Amino acid sequence: MKFIITFVLMVSILGYSHLPKNPTKFLSGDRLQKDWVESELTFIDHGLDTLYGQEVYLLYNDSGIPQIYYADVLADVCIDGLCKPLFIELYWDLLGQYSGFGVYPDELLSKFDHDLFTEQDYEKLDRLLADPYSKLEGKKLTDLYDPSKKREKVIEFKGKEVDGISGATKKEIKETVVEGALYSCFTLWQLANGEISVRIKENLSGIYTPALAQDFMESGISDYQVYAIKQFDDQDFTRYLKEVTMVILQARPLDRAWILKELPLEIWKNTTFVDSIYSNYAGFDSNTKTLLVNKLSLSTEKAALYLSSNLKEMTKNQIKTFLDSLSEITPEIMENLVAFSEDEQNIYGYLGIWWMMEYKRR
Amino acid sequence: MKRTLIVFLSLVISIATSFAQDRFLIEAESFSDKGGWVVDPQFVEQVGSSYLMAHGMGIPVRNASTEIEVTSKGEYQVWVRTKDWAPGPWDAPGRFFLKVNGIQLSQELGVIPEWNWQKAGSVTFDKKVNVIELVDLTGFNGRCDAIYFTKGTDVPPNEWEELLAWRQEIGKEPMVPAKTQHYDLVITGGGIAGCAAAIAAAEEGLKVALIHDRPLLGGNASSEIRVHTLGIYGKYERILRKIDTEHYPNGSIEAEKDQEKRDLNVKSYQNIDLHLNWRAYDAHAENEEIKYVDARHTHTGERIRFEAPLFVDATGDGWIGYWAGADYSYGRESVYKYGEEWTKHGELWSPEKADNVVMGSSILFQTSKRAAKSEFPDVPWAKPVAQEHKAVAGEWYWEFSRNDLHQIDDAEEIRDHMLKAIYGSFSNAKELTENDEYALDWVSYLVGKRESRRLIGDHVFTFNDVTGLTKFQDSVVQEEREVDIHFQQNLKDESKPDFLSKALFYRTPKYYIPYRSLYSRNISNLFMAGRNFSCSHVGLGGPRVMRTTGQMGAAVGFAASICKKYNANPRDVYEKYLAEYMQLIEDQKYLKP
Ligand SMILES: Cc1cc2nc3c(=O)[nH]c(=O)nc-3n(C[C@H](O)[C@H](O)[C@H](O)COP(=O)(O)OP(=O)(O)OC[C@H]3O[C@@H](n4cnc5c(N)ncnc54)[C@H](O)[C@@H]3O)c2cc1C
Numbered sequence: 001m002k003f004i005i006t007f008v009l010m011v012s013i014l015g016y017s018h019l020p021k022n023p024t025k026f027l028s029g030d031r032l033q034k035d036w037v038e039s040e041l042t043f044i045d046h047g048l049d050t051l052y053g054q055e056v057y058l059l060y061n062d063s064g065i066p067q068i069y070y071a072d073v074l075a076d077v078c079i080d081g082l083c084k085p086l087f088i089e090l091y092w093d094l095l096g097q098y099s100g101f102g103v104y105p106d107e108l109l110s111k112f113d114h115d116l117f118t119e120q121d122y123e124k125l126d127r128l129l130a131d132p133y134s135k136l137e138g139k140k141l142t143d144l145y146d147p148s149k150k151r152e153k154v155i156e157f158k159g160k161e162v163d164g165i166s167g168a169t170k171k172e173i174k175e176t177v178v179e180g181a182l183y184s185c186f187t188l189w190q191l192a193n194g195e196i197s198v199r200i201k202e203n204l205s206g207i208y209t210p211a212l213a214q215d216f217m218e219s220g221i222s223d224y225q226v227y228a229i230k231q232f233d234d235q236d237f238t239r240y241l242k243e244v245t246m247v248i249l250q251a252r253p254l255d256r257a258w259i260l261k262e263l264p265l266e267i268w269k270n271t272t273f274v275d276s277i278y279s280n281y282a283g284f285d286s287n288t289k290t291l292l293v294n295k296l297s298l299s300t301e302k303a304a305l306y307l308s309s310n311l312k313e314m315t316k317n318q319i320k321t322f323l324d325s326l327s328e329i330t331p332e333i334m335e336n337l338v339a340f341s342e343d344e345q346n347i348y349g350y351l352g353i354w355w356m357m358e359y360k361r362r
Numbered sequence: 363m364k365r366t367l368i369v370f371l372s373l374v375i376s377i378a379t380s381f382a383q384d385r386f387l388i389e390a391e392s393f394s395d396k397g398g399w400v401v402d403p404q405f406v407e408q409v410g411s412s413y414l415m416a417h418g419m420g421i422p423v424r425n426a427s428t429e430i431e432v433t434s435k436g437e438y439q440v441w442v443r444t445k446d447w448a449p450g451p452w453d454a455p456g457r458f459f460l461k462v463n464g465i466q467l468s469q470e471l472g473v474i475p476e477w478n479w480q481k482a483g484s485v486t487f488d489k490k491v492n493v494i495e496l497v498d499l500t501g502f503n504g505r506c507d508a509i510y511f512t513k514g515t516d517v518p519p520n521e522w523e524e525l526l527a528w529r530q531e532i533g534k535e536p537m538v539p540a541k542t543q544h545y546d547l548v549i550t551g552g553g554i555a556g557c558a559a560a561i562a563a564a565e566e567g568l569k570v571a572l573i574h575d576r577p578l579l580g581g582n583a584s585s586e587i588r589v590h591t592l593g594i595y596g597k598y599e600r601i602l603r604k605i606d607t608e609h610y611p612n613g614s615i616e617a618e619k620d621q622e623k624r625d626l627n628v629k630s631y632q633n634i635d636l637h638l639n640w641r642a643y644d645a646h647a648e649n650e651e652i653k654y655v656d657a658r659h660t661h662t663g664e665r666i667r668f669e670a671p672l673f674v675d676a677t678g679d680g681w682i683g684y685w686a687g688a689d690y691s692y693g694r695e696s697v698y699k700y701g702e703e704w705t706k707h708g709e710l711w712s713p714e715k716a717d718n719v720v721m722g723s724s725i726l727f728q729t730s731k732r733a734a735k736s737e738f739p740d741v742p743w744a745k746p747v748a749q750e751h752k753a754v755a756g757e758w759y760w761e762f763s764r765n766d767l768h769q770i771d772d773a774e775e776i777r778d779h780m781l782k783a784i785y786g787s788f789s790n791a792k793e794l795t796e797n798d799e800y801a802l803d804w805v806s807y808l809v810g811k812r813e814s815r816r817l818i819g820d821h822v823f824t825f826n827d828v829t830g831l832t833k834f835q836d837s838v839v840q841e842e843r844e845v846d847i848h849f850q851q852n853l854k855d856e857s858k859p860d861f862l863s864k865a866l867f868y869r870t871p872k873y874y875i876p877y878r879s880l881y882s883r884n885i886s887n888l889f890m891a892g893r894n895f896s897c898s899h900v901g902l903g904g905p906r907v908m909r910t911t912g913q914m915g916a917a918v919g920f921a922a923s924i925c926k927k928y929n930a931n932p933r934d935v936y937e938k939y940l941a942e943y944m945q946l947i948e949d950q951k952y953l954k955p
Contacts, residue, residue, distance in 0.1 A: 133864045138844070198706055254709060254853040257765075261715045285856050290766040316775070317766040347450040347746075350475050 018057045020070055020089050020102055026126040027091060027100035037062045042069065042203060047195045056092075056196055058207070065215050066094060066207050069200050073191060077183045086184055090192055094207075095223055096200035098129045098192040111180035121178045128176050128185055129192040135173045136189045217243050226255040234264040241267065245276045253285040260291045268298040278306035282313045293318045296325050304328075308336035312346045319348050323355045384434055384513040387532045390414040390426070390496070390506040391661050398423025399496060400807060402505070403575045403641050403660040405774040409477055410525055411507050412641070412660045416458060418501025419802045420739045420785070425461070427495040432487040434513070440482040441518050442471050443507035447778045448743035449475035455743050456504030461495040472504045479510070479518045502741070503781060503807070537644075539656055539665035545571045545635065547922045548655055549674040550642045553581025554591060554908040555892030555915035556676030557605045557628050558598065562919025564631040565601075566946075568926055571668050572634055573657050575641035576808075579624050581678060581892075583607050583908050585617040587810045588726050589758070593909030596840045597950045598916040602909055604628075612758050613726035615804065640666070645673070645685040651886050652686045672887050672922050672932070676915060679770055680815030680894035688882040689818040692768075693718040694899040702825040702900040707866050710849045712825075712900050720899065721812040721848045722763030722863060723773070725780035727756045727805040729788070736801035738792045741785045748786020751859045752793075754800045756784060761812075761863035763850060769814040777809040783861040812848070812893065812906060819896030820933065821878035828873045828904060836936055837874035838917035838947055844869045845904035868903070875905055877943070880918050881932035889922065889932055891915040920946050 018039040027034070036059035044053035056071045069092040077086050087107040091099040103109060109117040109125070117125070128134060177185040208231070216228035217240060225247045229240075237244060244263075248256050267273055278299070281292060293314070296303055307322055314322065326333070341352030391401045391412040403412040416423045440462075446454040456472040460482045467483035474480050498504055510518045510532075519528050530536055547563050549556050552574025560572040582589040583606070591606040604627035610616035628634060637657065644656040654669045675682035680690050697703050697712040704711040713719075760783065762776050763769070769776065784805055791797045826832075828845055845868040851858035879896040882888040890896065891914035893906045905911065921935045924943050928934065935943050 133866065138867050138869050201705060252854055253856060254849075257853075258709055258714070261717070285852060286860065287765045287853065290764070315764075315766055317772065321766070345451050348475075350449070 018055070018070075018072070019059065021072070022089055022102040022104055024089075024091065024100050024102045025122055028093070028097075028130070035061050036067055036070075038064075039070070043199055045196045045199065047190070054191070054196065056200070058203075063211075065211060068093060068099065069096075069196075071191075071196065073188075075187050075191065077187050086187065088188065090188075092192075092197060092200050093221075093223070094200070094204055094212075095227060096197040096204075097132070097223065098197065100126070101129070109181070109184060111178070112183070113180055115180065117178065117181070121181070124176075124178050125181075125185060125188065128178075129189055131176070132193050132197070134176060134189055134193070136177075136186055137193070139173075139186070141183065141186060222247060222251045222255065226251055226259070229259055229262075232262075237264050237267060241270065241273060245273055248277060249280060249283075253287050256284070256288050257291060260288065260295070265298060268295055268303075269300055271300070271302065274300050274303045274306075278303045281306055281310040286315060286318075289314060290318055290321075293321045293325075296322065297327075301328065301330065305330070305332055305336070308333040308340075311336070311340040311348075311352065312343070314348070316348050316351065319351050323351070329359070385516075385532065386430075386432075386511050387529070388428070388430060388494070388509045388511075389533070389663055390508055392663060393426045393428040393496075395427045397426040397496075398498070399426040399506075401639075401660055402807065403639075404777070404808060406641060406643065408771065408774060409507060410522070410529065413505050413507040414496065415506075415807065416456065416496075416498035416501060416504040417805075417807045418498065419805050420741075421501040422498045423501060425495045425497050427493055430492050430494060431490055432492055432511075433490065435486075435488050436513055437484055437486045438511040438513055439484050439515070440467060441479045441510040441512070442482045443477060443479050443510075443518070443520075444472050444474070445477045445505055445507075446473050446475050447503060447505065447774075448782065450743055450746070452742040455500055455502035455741070457499040458504040458506065459497040459499065460509065461493075461497055463492050466497065470499070471506070477507065478520050482509075485511070500739075502739075502785070503778075533663065535663055535665070537656070537665075539667040541665070542654070542667040542669055543571065543635075545569050545668060545670040546926055547571070547672045547674065547919075548668045548670040549573065549676055550655060550657075550682050551581065551674075551676035551678060551892065552576070552579045552628075552636075552638075553676060553678055553892055553911065554583050554602075554605055555678075555911040556581070556674065557624065558601055558912040558915030559674050559676060559889075559891050559919040559922075560628060560634045560915075561601050561604065561631060562598075562916040563922045564634045564919075566920060566923030566926075568633065568919075568923055570631075570634045571637060571670070572628070573637045573640045573642050573655070573668065575639065575660055577638050578621055579628055579638075580605065580607075580621060581908075582810045583617070583620070583624075585615075585621040587806055587808050588613050588615075588617040589810055589908070590617075591909050591912070592907040593841055593843050593905075593913075595909060596913040597838075597947050598913055600950065600953055601916050602912045606909055606912065613728045613756060613804075615728065637666070642677070642681060645682045647686040647885055650687070650884055652682070652888055655682060671929075672889065672925055674915075674918055674922070675817060675888060675890045675894060676892045678811055678814065678893050680817045680890065683817040683882055683885065683888060683890060683894070684815060686885050686888060688885045688888055690815045690894075691818060691898075692815050693720060700822070700824040700826060700898055700900075702898060704825075704866075704868065707847075710853070711847055711866060717765070718768070719765055720763060720769055720814065721902075722761040722850065723769060723776050723780070723812065724758060724761045724810045725756075725777065725784060725806050725808075726758075726760070726810065727784050728803045729754050729800050730803050731799045732801050733799070735798045738789055738802070741782075741789045744782040744786030744789065747779055747782035747859075747861065748790060749859060750790065751783075751787045752791040753784075753787040754791045754797055759848075759863045759865070760784070760861055761848060761850075762861045763848075763863075764860065769811055773809055773811075777807070780809070780861060781805070781807075783859065787859075813899070813902055815894055816897055816899075816902065817888075817890045817894050818883050819879045819881055819890070820883050820936070821876050821896060823875050823879045823895070823897040823901040823905070825868075825898065825900040825903070827875070827901070828868070828870050831871060831873055833874055834876035834878075836877035836940060836944070838877045838880070838944075839875035839905065839910060839913040840872055841875070841905055841907075841910045841913075842870065842872040843904060843907055843910070845900070847900060847903045870904070873904070875910075875914070877917060877921065877936055877940075880914055880921070886931045886933070889918040891918045916950075917947065920950075 038060040039057040089102040216224040399414040546568040607620040696716040892911040
């Protein structure tokens with residue numbers, strides 16, 4: 001067996017180009033381009049469970065712009081001394097995030113009872129690999145494998161069996177891996193989310209050129225755009241304001257928060273920006289909403305007006321902050337406040353009433 | 363039924379009698395028979411008092427009742443300080459009535475948003491001894507802070523300063539306690555850290571006061587919150603085994619076994635003067651030295667002043683330090699402040715710009731499958747939080763933190779949000795026939811916190827002390843458990859409910875915490891132990907677990923004994939008596955149980 005594997009590996013290293021050999025089965029949202037024409041060996045990872053160092057290639061498009069990382073994986077999945085090879089092609093984006101895989105038609109993934117993976121199994125595998133925070137992180141195979149196959153401890157207290165307790169890590173893990181393929185899943189997760197991912201991320205600053213920056217901004221891929229924005233200076237923010245605005249609208253809350261914290265002050269007064277962001281207030285997550293309310297004092301009257309028409313979308317503290325930071329009460333804002341306070345559907349309508357009473361008193 | 367002494371208003375003492383009989387205030391937590399209502403002392407600093415809460419998990423609880431003596435017969439207007447904790451277009455979940463001498467007052471209570479006085483109705487007293495009762499209607503956390511009876515048309519105040527002053531006056535409860543007690547060491551907070559500090563100091567012969575606001579010891583490890591203790595024992599195995607827990611699943615009723623052990627062990631020390639159900643409300647410092655801590659009984663309102671040369675803040679929230687003016691931090695430092703970067707996790711680990719985000723708080727709960735179908739009421743008020751989420755079990759990752767909420771100032775809202783998450787998700791799950799037999803066995807009403815104020819010491823423990831495996835001259839705590847930092851799932855994936863978190867684990871060999879992180883840098887006689895020790899946000903990621911916080915407690919208890927021996931302060935122990943102190947700790951290893 002070992003001999004065959006070695007042979008396959010030698011052939012693959014020496015004999016072929018290092019572009020993927022199989023169509024991708026999953027590739028994150030089809031966002032990443034597939035016109036890869038060139039490959040370059042970036043590093044060899046000597047992490048776990050691959051038989052030999054794992055070569056990781058950077059694939060380029062025909063304009064010479066880096067597109068994706070790729071590894072042709074031959075891993076050895078062993079349990080109780082019984083090993084079988086696992087063939088798969090893995091992909092990472094330029095930020096080191098797992099991005100998909102392809103399989104060899106004659107080496108389809110199989111479970112320990114030799115049944116082939118079903119389509120659902122492949123989907124589950126893709127979901128697992130795409131979760132960098134999986135409970136598999138930092139685990140050893142022996143942590144997961146219970147050789148004695150004893151039934152999970154029955155929790156009993158005061159003569160009563162206590163059920164409904166989750167949290168046994170093993171149970172949580174079981175729910176996320178493909179049944180009957182724990183070891184393959186484990187090995188692949190470590191490959192997809194381990195050292196290789198970190199090294200790719202570290203590699204990015206070295207290959208980051210103005211052309212790639214441009215490519216990132218135009219990619220429509222939020223993570224790339226966020227990375228590009230993170231390299232901005234103040235002038236870049238102004239230059240790319242339209243794109244930045246789009247990214248704020250579409251990015252994950254975490255990234256949105258980063259951008260909102262970093263925006264140069266003058267942008268908060270920019271009417272186009274205020275119109276696009278504050279008018280969309282209701283569409284944002286709660287943490288973003290807090291940041292937007294907190295920034296009101298830096299922004300314009302128009303922003304206050306937008307917020308006043310979105311009071312029902314706010315938490316109690318957001319409303320309080322908003323009301324506290326109102327500098328000028330225009331008739332339109334007052335109208336919105338009254339409408340908000342009078343609508344019984346509004347949980348915090350009373351805050352508006354209290355505020356108006358206090359306002360009148362003053 | 364014991365009689366509750368009612369308290370009369372005395373605006374001016376000399377003319378007290380003329381007003382006295384016409385108005386009086388009854389603190390709900392002082393009811394002699396609390397029935398199924400629980401005393402909630404967690405939010406005194408925000409509400410103004412402990413309160414009674416009908417925590418029945420959807421089943422109305424037994425009436426709370428008390429007898430009052432009324433010396434001035436006649437008609438009284440009745441006001442109740444209460445709160446609708448889930449205001450919205452539905453029946454308030456926490457509704458209740460007041461009964462006087464068996465007659466229900468007209469107004470349904472618990473239906474106004476935010477803590478405020480609600481008119482309950484009027485009542486005519488025509489005899490001296492009268493019975494008042496709280497009648498819960500829902501089992502869903504109705505709350506009653508106090509009841510005010512007045513013959514006049516006055517409305518009790520609700521504005522904070524005014525309310526406090528009014529309360530002290532009418533309750534004849536001056537802020538300054540009438541009673542003062544003296545100790546060698548006063549420890550506030552009876553979590554694992556506080557318990558360990560008390561034991562270590564008591565074993566070295568110190569006379570110790572341990573002030574804890576609950577009836578049971580252990581804080582998050584108690585059977586009231588039910589988190590199991592993690593971490594290693596370091597040099598203090600003998601002491602920590604007296605108070606830690608087995609590795610039961612979080613939320614399990616098994617916590618009760620360890621509760622019994624812990625309470626018995628701590629109570630077995632003659633020189634630990636245990637004050638259970640006492641909550642500290644002030645610490646007074648002069649010239650950067652604490653003179654006393656004032657505490658109040660959470661049921662009776664009795665007050666005691668605790669004087670000592672040395673104090674330990676083991677409240678988890680850094681209250682003693684906060685009141686005394688100790689330097690503290692809250693939130694996440696910028697990654698550049700201490701260089702705590704972990705590239706792999708970027709902003710989630712340590713942000714570029716400092717912010718007020720901290721790890722969240724949790725409410726654990728437990729369910730079981732019954733022999734027959736079990737009903738659960740509709741909870742429309744919980745659905746905006748739970749949304750579509752279904753669950754018949756919880757765990758540590760039911761955790762809530764949001765950037766507009768402060769873990770201390772907004773703790774009641776955080777607790778209530780988690781109650782909505784639990785009741786709503788459980789109710790959603792009950793819509794599936796497969797869950798017909800499930801019922802809630804237990805839902806905590808105490809919010810389990812992870813992070814709030816961190817007092818600043820001579821050394822601020824950071825992630826670098828972990829990655830660098832720094833060995834300090836004064837390493838008194840050691841740990842090898844991973845550093846884990848939590849983040850809310852919805853930061854990465856907006857579709858997730860806002861009450862679920864994930865953990866990032868950094869695995870590490872053994873690392874050390876120096877003694878200098880366990881005393882205040884600017885309050886000369888203040889130690890701290892537990893999650894409010896001197897650390898950065900990321901620094902707290904590892905050592906917040908409770909065997910580690912227990913080690914801190916023990917280390918501080920022993921340091922206090924050195925302080926006593928030489929009439930020294932905590933910093934002197936490091937500067938002048940370190941060898942002796944380290945030897946004392948080293949010797950612990952060899953003592954048999
Ligand atoms: C859901 C959850 C899961 C966790 N998982 C684990 C785990 O598995 N293992 C682990 O070891 N740790 C775990 N942790 C962390 C750990 O429980 C906390 O860090 C713990 O609070 C540390 O203990 P402590 O003694 O510092 O504080 P606490 O446990 O909070 O104890 C302090 C006590 O002081 C009392 N107090 C506060 N203010 C006053 C006052 N003014 N007067 C009198 N008394 C006061 C309070 O009642 C409080 O309980 C978890 C935490 C949570 C919330």
